[in-house]
Amino acid sequence: MRILHTMLRVGNLEKSLDFYTLVLKMKLLRRKDYPDGRFTLAFVGYQDEANGTVLELTHNWDITQYEIGEGFGHIAIEVENAQQACEETKKLGGKVTREAGPMKHGTTVIAFVEDPDGYKIEFIQKK
Structure with missing residues (x-):
C-alpha cells in the first residue's frame, strides 16, 4: 500500500496550476475535463504517479472559493x-x-x- 495523492479543491485552476508548476516546480502530469459533472481534475507532482505521491487539484466549475477545512494541515x-x-x-x-x-x-x-x-x-x- 502507498499514498497515491492528496486532493485539494481549488477555486481558480489556472492560478493554482501556475503556483504548483511555476513557483513550486511541479510537473502537470495529467488533466481532464468532465463536462457532464462540470469539473476538471489536474494531477501535479515531482515524479510520475507510479513512483510517487502527487496532488490532485479539483476544480468545480461553478465554485470560485472554498473555506479551508479544519482537518487539513499542510x-x-x-x-x-x-x-x-x-x-x-x-x-x-x-x-x-x-x-x-x-x-x-x-x-x-x-x-x-x-x-x-x-x-x-x-x-x-x-x-
Whole structure:
C-alpha cells in the first residue's frame, strides 16, 4: 500500500496550476475535463504517479472559493535550502507565511508558504 495523492479543491485552476508548476516546480502530469459533472481534475507532482505521491487539484466549475477545512494541515515538500526556497517563492509571486528557521521544540529547518486558495505548504530542509 502507498499514498497515491492528496486532493485539494481549488477555486481558480489556472492560478493554482501556475503556483504548483511555476513557483513550486511541479510537473502537470495529467488533466481532464468532465463536462457532464462540470469539473476538471489536474494531477501535479515531482515524479510520475507510479513512483510517487502527487496532488490532485479539483476544480468545480461553478465554485470560485472554498473555506479551508479544519482537518487539513499542510502538504510537506523536501527542499535543499528552506531560505532559498522562500526567496524563490517570493520572487515568483508566492506568499511566504513563515520564514525558514528551526521548528518549535526542534532543530529541523522549516518554512511555510501558501497557495492561491490559502492551503499551507511546508518546506522541510533536507538534513
